[in-house]
Amino acid sequence: MYLMQCSILAPKNTGVDEINNAILELLSKDLHMYLNANSLALTEEGVSAVIGVSMDSLYPMDFMNILQFSGIAYHKMEFKAGVQIFLLHNLNQSVGLCNGMKLIVKRLGYYVIEVKIITWNNVGKRVFIPRIIMSHFGTDWPFVLHCCQFPV
DSSP states (O other), X not given: OHHHHOOOOOSSHHHHHHHHHHHHHHOOSOOEEEEOEEEEEEOXXXXXXXXTSOHHHXXXXXXXXXXXXXXXXXXXXXXXXXXXXXXXXXXXXXXXXXXXXXXXXXXXXXXXXXXXEOXXXXXXXXXXXXXXXXXXXXXXXXXXXXXXXXXX
């Protein structure tokens, strides 16, 4: 009940990361680390700019993995069973899996996370959150970043 009624707010993502890491250290369960699968697609401007040049040499994956875009999950995410997470995308509105929903992680798999809903109409219901492909458009970069990661 306590987790349903409160949230911790931070002005910047670095503050959120520090709080998340401190909470993960307090839990004694096994840590699961998930790395996203990034891929690039050139925009029309990008195609004309890089004719005959390898995409890997222009945009190495090590560089792509440190980029952070709004609405795109981080490259590296760490979870433990029992931790609270927020859903960042609408997945299934009929079940209530909408942006901003609070969830508690119950089990961690490679392709799905089993969670328990702790807010809104379906409190107590267990559902699965899959890895999905998220794409970031509308930047000055000459490519579109496609990322396969959990939307939390």
